[in-house]
Ligand code: PSU
């Protein structure tokens with residue numbers, strides 16, 4: 001019923017029992033401008049190969065669920081206009097109607113689990129938006145982490161979100177939030193933040209062990225690994241705070257709601273930082289891809 005298409009390299013990795021790392025596609029279509037989006041996507045895939053695993057970028061194309069994209073598919077998705085942004089609520093409808101859409105963290109987790117891939121690297125997850133007490137804008141990514149067994153490596157949560165509320169919701173939902181190699185919950189563009197992460201682990205093997213232990217306990221849901229941006233690539237919080245406030249004010253003025261909020265804020269911050277936000281974003285996604293590749297390889301060791 002579901003038309004699952006594996007890329008040639010994902011098919012080969014599956015046959016050989018090699019480690020695979022899932023990658024989302026909304027970051028390509030809605031998170032970064034063309035042509036950098038395609039360059040970054042290809043670079044991140046290569047980082048995963050260099051780190052000893054196989055990348056599987058996920059998207060829905062003409063009603064087929066693609067796990068792993070060929071280079072030409074990545075190119076056309078990166079250039080396409082008006083691609084749907086798919087989350088848990090709309091992924092099945094897109095598949096059923098022959099549509100094309102990019103997968104968010106939530107939809108990528110669903111697809112990864114369907115294809116038996118347990119580790120996924122991205123930049124930032126969606127979370128509780130500022131003002132959620134009136135807008136109720138809470139990303140479906142948080143609920144997905146509570147029910148789908150995929151370990152997601154991200155650089156913490158962006159300051160476009162209400163980060164303390166995001167951590168509260170994750171705790172309520174029973175999602176392990178693991179800072180990698182430090183006590184603080186990293187703040188996407190900055191490695192440090194005043195918030196401490198609920199859990200800390202210092203190596204990929206422990207993270208893999210925790211993932212396997214949750215499965216052994218019969219617990220649904222994944223883990224959020226919060227991997228700090230490399231020190232040299234950070235943007236100081238003082239510099240970004242006024243920019244984020246300005247972006248948020250613009251979003252409010254223009255009445256942006258629902259699915260439009262996150263892409264709008266990311267684009268405004270890109271413009272207001274004259275591209276610096278993108279440079280940092282690229283560095284942290286690549287860093288997350290490398291850690292995810294190690295976790296995926298450790299998981300293979302546990303299961304073999
Ligand atoms: N945060 C980022 N970059 C992104 C996204 C979030 O720093 O590209 C994307 C991811 O695909 C994430 C989605 O799953 O936005 C969340 O959207 P929403 O807030 O509408 O749930």
Ligand code: MN
Nearest residue numbers: 137138139258
């Ligand atoms: Mn939302």
